[in-house]
Amino acid sequence: MKRNIPRLGDENKLRNACEYALLNGGKRIRPLIVMMTARALGHGLDVFEACLSVEYFHTASLIADDLPCMDNDDTRRCKPALHKMYGETVALLASYALISAGYEKIFQSVQVLSRQKEPFRNRSNEACMVALDAATRCAGISGATGGQFKDLFPEERSLEAILDVIYKKTVTLFEIAFVFGWVFGGGPLDEIEGIRDAAFSFGMAFQIADDIGDVYQDDKESLNIAHFLGKEGAMKRFEEEIETFASKMKKLGMLNPEFQQTIDLLIDHAKGS
Numbered sequence: 001m002k003r004n005i006p007r008l009g010d011e012n013k014l015r016n017a018c019e020y021a022l023l024n025g026g027k028r029i030r031p032l033i034v035m036m037t038a039r040a041l042g043h044g045l046d047v048f049e050a051c052l053s054v055e056y057f058h059t060a061s062l063i064a065d066d067l068p069c070m071d072n073d074d075t076r077r078c079k080p081a082l083h084k085m086y087g088e089t090v091a092l093l094a095s096y097a098l099i100s101a102g103y104e105k106i107f108q109s110v111q112v113l114s115r116q117k118e119p120f121r122n123r124s125n126e127a128c129m130v131a132l133d134a135a136t137r138c139a140g141i142s143g144a145t146g147g148q149f150k151d152l153f154p155e156e157r158s159l160e161a162i163l164d165v166i167y168k169k170t171v172t173l174f175e176i177a178f179v180f181g182w183v184f185g186g187g188p189l190d191e192i193e194g195i196r197d198a199a200f201s202f203g204m205a206f207q208i209a210d211d212i213g214d215v216y217q218d219d220k221e222s223l224n225i226a227h228f229l230g231k232e233g234a235m236k237r238f239e240e241e242i243e244t245f246a247s248k249m250k251k252l253g254m255l256n257p258e259f260q261q262t263i264d265l266l267i268d269h270a271k272g273s
Contacts (some may be wrong), residue, residue, distance in 0.1 A: 002248035006054055008101055017086040017094040018101075021059050025077040029206075030054045030177040036173030036262070037181025037195070040254040045120065046112050050131075050180040053105030057135065058173055058266050060098035063091055070152065101140075106131050110183050120186050127183045130192060134179040138172035147172070151223060162223045163204075180201070194252050201245035208238040238270050 005019050031051035038047040053063040066081040067075040067088060073081055110129065137143060147168025154161060178199035182192065208225055212234050215226040217258035226234040246263055249255040 001052065008097065014090060014093055014097060015084065017082060017090050018097055020085060021082045021094060021098070022062055024079055024082075024122065025121055028055065028087070030058050030173060033174065033177040034181040034184075036194060036256075036258045037178055037187075037254070038185025040256045041182070041187050042258065043120070043186035044114060045184060045186050047109070047181060047184045049105045049109040049154045049222035050111055052136070053102045053109065053135075054173070054177045054180055056098045056102035056105060057139060058177065060095040060102065061139075061148075061173070063095040063098070065148065067091060070148065098265045103132075103135065106135060113184055123189060126189055130183050130189060131180060134176050138176050144166050145188055154223060156222065157228070159225075159228055162225050165205060165223050166207045166225065167200070170207040171200055174203035174206065175199040190251070194248065195254075198248040198252065198254075201241045201248060205241035205245060205266060205270075207240055207268055208234055208241065212238065212270055242266060 001022050005015070005022070008018050009015050017127070031054050034047050034051045034054055038045055062076060063082050065071050066076055067083055074084055075081055080093075082094060086094070110124050110128040113127055114121055139145060141149075145168075147165050150161070150165050151169060154165075175196055178195050179192065181187075182195045183189070187195065211224045211226045212231060215224060215231055215234075223239065229237060242263060246255060246260075250261055
């Protein structure tokens with residue numbers, strides 16, 4: 001990411017804001033999933049640009065979520081939120097810039113794929129369409145944007161509503177990561193639904209584990225599934241989702257040691273909460 005900062009544009013306050021947001025810590029789980037998915041496929045294809053695309057989209061969503069008109073958070077990863085450092089106007093523009101940069105990285109990912117050996121080179125146009133479909137659908141009203149709206153303005157507090165918000169706010173960005181790893185890592189495009197299904201279960205398990213950890217911090221009226229189901233009920237739902245994820249990845253031939261370790265770490269996180 002450091003090497004790619006200059007490619008965002010000329011150095012100025014806006015680019016500095018983008019750099020601050022991108023290099024402000026974080027676990028980089030989504031770009032790691034892109035890499036892990038590609039490695040599990042075993043074709044040795046370069047997916048670095050796709051990793052950056054996913055991280056740009058995710059960072060843009062965090063910037064927007066922290067704004068005073070949204071979640072009104074002053075900190076992000078134990079550091080001042082972007083709008084506290086650069087002001088709301090620059091923060092909003094930085095989120096726009098990173099969304100655009102995310103789409104640019106899709107284009108560059110397609111270019112990388114088009115330079116690969118057969119049969120991967122011939123599928124670059126179809127891969128582009130699949131990647132664009134995932135990014136636009138998962139980021140829009142049916143995805144992260146709609147999820148943030150429903151989180152801010154919940155119509156009801158039901159299990160169905162909570163699962164809908166989890167899907168739109170969390171699962172969709174994981175879906176982009178798994179799909180990008182599959183598409184640009186050389187996975188069969190006619191089996192894309194399989195990796196999407198696996199991404200759904202992983203994203204659900206990930207957010208439920210987070211909710212279990214935040215159960216004593218979140219407001220009782222928040223859409224935290226551990227408040228609704230209780231900690232034990234949420235843990236049971238987590239176990240169902242993580243087992244389903246493992247089963248789906250095994251069926252795809254993707255349950256390698258890296259993904260098994262990821263599953264184990266997520267289980268430890270949920271149980272340690």
